[in-house]
Amino acid sequence: MPLPKRRHSHTRGAKxxxxxxxxxxxxSTCSKCGTTxxxxxxxxSCGYYGGxxxxxxxKSE
Ligand SMILES: [Zn+2]
Structure with a gap:
């Protein structure tokens, strides 16, 4: 397994x-009710997919 020779600095990782x-x-917009x-x-909101x-x-009970 190849291993890195040196550890990278924090700056290098952050860069x-x-x-x-x-x-x-x-x-996208729903074709049934129009919500996003x-x-x-x-x-x-309406449970539709593919028409x-x-x-x-x-419903809120
Ligand atoms: Zn809908």
């Missing part, structure tokens, strides 16, 4: 990670 960033999730939802996910109801969202 490498300057590109580490969180990106906002891609949102995650792409390729069931709509959390039909997949799950029935729970």
């Amino acid at each position: 490498r990670r300057t590109h580490w960033k969180l990106s906002a999730p891609t949102l 939802k995650m792409a390729h996910h069931i709509c959390p 039909r109801e997949v799950i029935t969202p729970k």
Whole structure:
């Protein structure tokens, strides 16, 4: 197993990670109710996916 000869400095590791960033999730609009939802996910407010109801969202009880 190849092993690194010397450990990297903290600065070197931090410099490498300057590109580490969180990106906002891609949102799409639901074709049924129009709210923003995650792409390729069931709509959390109406439960529709692909033009039909997949799950029935729970009403506040
Ligand atoms: Zn919806």
